[in-house]
Amino acid sequence: MFRKWRKWRESRNASLQLDAILASANPDALLADRNAWLVELGYWLRRDGRLAVDPDTGPDQANAPARSYPAHVRLRYLLQVLARHPDWADRFARTIRSIVRDNDPTSLFCDTGVASHPGFWGEMVDRLQARFLPPPPNRNDMAGLFALVFADESDADWVDGLDDDLIERIASALQAGAEDDRIMLEDTLAASIQVLASQVRATGLSQSIRSRLPGRVQDTPFFRLDAAIAALCEEGLAHDNEVFGHRLNYFRALLDGCLAAAQHVYDDLEENGVSVEVVFQIERMKVRLARIDLLLNAWVDPGRHSRHAHLMAELIRSTQARRSIAHLAGSSFAQLARKVVERSAETGEHYITRDRKEYGELLRAAAGGGLVTVVTVYLKFLIYGLHLDKFVEGLLASLNYAGSFLAIHFAHFTLATKQPAMTGPALAHRLDGAGRPEGREAFVDDTIAMIRSNAAAIFGNLAVVFPVALLVQWLASKLLGANLITPAKAIATIESFSILGPTPLYAAFTGVLLWLSSLIAGWADNWFALHRVHDVMAYNRRLRYVLGQGGAMKLADFWKRNLSGIAGNVSLGFLLGLGPEILSFFGPHMEVRHVTLSTGSVGTAIGVLGMDALRMPSLWLAVAGIALMGVLNVSVSFALAFNMAMRSRNLPRVDRRELSAAVRRRIVRHPMSLLIPPRVVPVSSHAPGDAA
Structure with a gap:
């Protein structure tokens, strides 16, 4: 009994050895097995202790420059092992690409870190449940997979701290530079931006928000969001086209207008009384506006991989904040607390x-x-x-x-x-x-x-x-x-x-x-x-x-x-x-x-x-x-x-x-x-x- 309890406690941070993980990579396995394999790789990256340098890797690993994050050292070690074992590298790359292909990324871009319920209390119950019931790995949900792979508080920091050289080496190892991969990523980003824009528009035109804004509903920036994003995502419109630049500037101006409208709602709440539900809606809309801005940066300039790393780090932070009851209560009740205090x-x-x-x-x-x-x-x-x-x-x-x-x-x-x-x-x-x-x-x-x-x-x-x-x-x-x-x-x-x-x-x-x-x-x-x-x-x-x-x-x-x-x-x-x-x-x-x-x-x-x-x-x-x-x-x-x-x-x-x-x-x-x-x-x- 005590042995089982000790193994249960050790399992929180334990992981398989790298050679066992790489040998078990299988792009044709069931999705649940592949997702579980990626979770195990994530635990290896966070694993405590020094690396045992493989003699086949040569002295490069031992002489690698020290970085502030141990995960960077382990990533370099992983890349060197893959470079020495082409058969492992091929299965590794195909397995990673199959996981990305078979899991829905739209949920990751649109839903991660964003409240899924329309009201505060339903969201609080959902977060309480998420703290004790992690998502199962057999669903084709990239957001749930993110929550399983990046479970440590420091994960976002080391992902955000990846330098350009390491990012390029990771992309090369994954063989992810193909044209079809690039097109799939751009299409997913564009679709996610459109989904988020429609959600922002729906919130801004809801009665609780609309009634606190001046002027006619047609004059609000929320009303014009759909037409602006449809024009921006017009099929065949190249990103280096001058028309695309004008439409992008107009869309960003509308986003700024939405933020200004949200601030106007806050001013109205300050003067006429605070509703937790309205504050919750505004906070959720602000999260979506910030997410649109992140996705735009990655979509408009796909050649800069550092922006993708930053987007990934922000998604990790949002995933972890999504599990926090204190974060939800703090963002929703701060305005009410201030009103009561005043x-x-x-x-x-x-x-x-x-x-x-x-x-x-x-x-x-x-x-x-x-x-x-x-x-x-x-x-x-x-x-x-x-x-x-x-x-x-x-x-x-x-x-x-x-x-x-x-x-x-x-x-x-x-x-x-x-x-x-x-x-x-x-x-x-x-x-x-x-x-x-x-x-x-x-x-x-x-x-x-x-x-x-x-x-x-x-x-x-x-x-x-x-x-x-x-x-x-x-x-x-x-x-x-x-x-x-x-x-x-x-x-x-x-x-x-x-x-x-x-x-x-x-x-x-x-x-x-x-x-x-x-x-x-x-x-x-x-x-x-x-x-x-x-x-x-x-x-x-x-x-x-x-x-x-x-x-x-x-x-x-x-x-x-x-x-x-x-x-x-x-x-x-x-x-x-x-x-x-x-x-x-x-x-x-x-x-x-x-x-x-x-x-x-x-x-x-x-x-x-x-x-x-x-x-x-x-x-x-x-x-x-x-x-x-x-x-x-x-x-x-x-x-x-x-x-x-x-x-x-x-x-x-x-x-x-x-x-x-x-x-x-x-x-x-x-x-x-x-x-x-x-x-x-x-x-x-x-x-x-x-x-x-």
Whole structure:
């Protein structure tokens, strides 16, 4: 059993010896056997280890110039062996030519690296299947054969690195310079270009793309592609003919127009909301346009074999990218991620205070948020005191949190821990200009302002939630003669926040939930814009009949202003309430540790236990735990949002150490700027786009 397992592992890179491979070449064998023979040859080219120089090959191999790719050395060795054994060389050349002749090359040129499904999700399922089910070698599909022969990530590099001399020697060994071979290759390239052009035309004239382009459909470059490629591929038209040159230039101009139209669609998506399916269609069309350009270069000038090697290398890269789920998701979701992040950045700008007036308003809003949180804390104690089923408890807790967050939203209050997920993308936008001194200064200004704003919001929340929660319990005991929670529950509450327990893990988990809610808010805003829901509501016949024209418009404006906030707050409520219960059911036990809610809970517990609580070591461990909780809530959600913003915007590389040093220098020179805003606002901080 162990021997079989060892052989299975060795088979990943093992191959036959070259003499056995060459001796088994048979141009008359079944296609499956010939394809499998070529796959075995590919494994030999990638095989590790030094070559054993055949005495018959002479000293040339040993003295061959060293190349950066071992496959080049093996190719030279192969060519020398073929030169010394004419019988092997003849069978080798005829076998290779028969494989090329009997496998359909159009699928390789047109389909390799191009999504085969019309939608994102179908393509993702197909790629998942391709990762575990390689194509069988008994099909006459050159694309599938490519995937089997060139399975290593470095294959494209060594093929692209072939020099002209080696390419000429390979072509000579294959005896591939005959006129019929050249005509067959040119016809295949021309047919593949026509197929790709018709696919690009179909995508460009589809409703999802056409509706986002200006002007009449007849004026779009997609509409004229068919006639242009038909004229270019006219039978009997020589490539050195002047008419062919004019038609080629016109066709290339149309291709450039198609790329410009694709960019116009992207601009429309940026303004009116992103659809993953539309982005997927555009990305697939861009891949086809790039493929047409590669095929044109090889078709127009067939005498330059280096272009064929480059085309082959690009097909190998496309084949490997075709198996990548990450490549598909990255190309399709990047635009949506950027749109979601930009929505968060717009919201985050409102949370960054740059002068004392804004700072005071933020403190008042945070105090209001802390006041509402007191009600949330006591409702939470009431819900969990009922000892209901876990799912019911989670559902009621979700409704409690969602209602509280909505009240904070519509009262224009603020909850401190929600800010970092919004301010992260806003700060990432500043990196656009961080390579210049003025841009770097703007980034430092906003970094200090963000730290100050988050600190003020946390202080405003905690400065109200703790004393008010304590006061409510004190009044209940004085006026009603009863505690709102039992002493045992109060002690258990304090102990649950100890820094020595799982509180840090739960606090980091809560930071992830805070970040997820910001993504949901951005996605909801994108969905609203993409489907033009504002216009649908404003011009809805029945709404106008019930509310009147002005009322329907006001309702549409209300949802336009508040949908993102409602979606973010409701989703956060359900993530905090039901999220831990669902995750605990499927995996590890998790709980929520939110700094504002936890501070209110401790205030309530101290109100029940009285001054004796101050002598409890567990109280001070809980205080340390809550301090760390606040740091983790803020830092985890900020880090996730900031990192996503940088990735989605494809920002230029900046010297992070230099930026960090600039922030530290500002703090050392003006430490009070972390607590008190300046009297005069820096010019660089006035508008989000100034530094860009």
